[in-house]
Amino acid sequence: MKNLFLFITVYLILLLAVFSVLFVTGCQENTITDPLSTEFPEMQGITNVTADKNIHQDYKDYPDVIKFQRVVNLPLSPNTYFVVEGKIEINHQIQNPVVGPVNEAYRVIVDLSIDAEMKEMEYGRNRWFIKENTTNTVYLAKGDRTSLVKYYKIKGRSDGMLLACNFEVTLDGVDLQEMWITFPREHSANNVAQ
Secondary structure, three states: OHHHHHHHHHHHHHHHHHHHHHHHHHOOOOHHHOOOOOOOOOOOOOOOOOHHHHOOOOOOOOOEEEEEEEEEEEOOEEEEEEEEEEEEEEEEEEEEEEOOOOOOEEEEEEEEEEEEEEEEOOOOOOEEEEEEEEEEEEEEOOOOEEEEEEEEEOEOOOOOOEEEEEEEEEOOOEEEEEEEEEOHHHOOHHHEOO
16 A cells, blocks of 8 residues: 555656656747847847838839728718729929029939828738839928829729829828829829829
8 A cells, every 4th residue: 555655656756857847848938029130230130020121211223112901982982982992103303492582492313202002991802003103293391391292093993093192291191191092084184194
């Protein structure tokens, strides 16, 4: 009887030790989520948190990118919605100030390149594409801002539907303010992106 009690006690202690080791190793952080480490000092490890911070914004040849996903409705049909998703690459260049009689204004050249997809919000079966490049020139003094509205053709539609984008342009950059659906008869045809 004494040997049976000793055997059960040793068995329970060993079982407790095995479960303790399994518990401690199971609670450790997975190494798959650790940041990438490299052996060479010229190579940087990138994580999701730091991926966008490595691009210096003063580098003028690299365009800014606006990623968006917006819900827009069809004019005169308030219950018809579309989802527009994509990106706009913006190249914002400031040129030397133009000396004029009133004040010095900078010539700002804004290249916009939209690459987006539009689909019906309810069913999502039909898809249309928006892909255009435009170059725009505005004149701004320090502290000024201006609104730039561009109309982009939605490819694959027979009704001439356009995606309108309102941008705010400053000397610091370009921001996408709003987006809506329109048709050619609702605005001047010479504003459509070519």
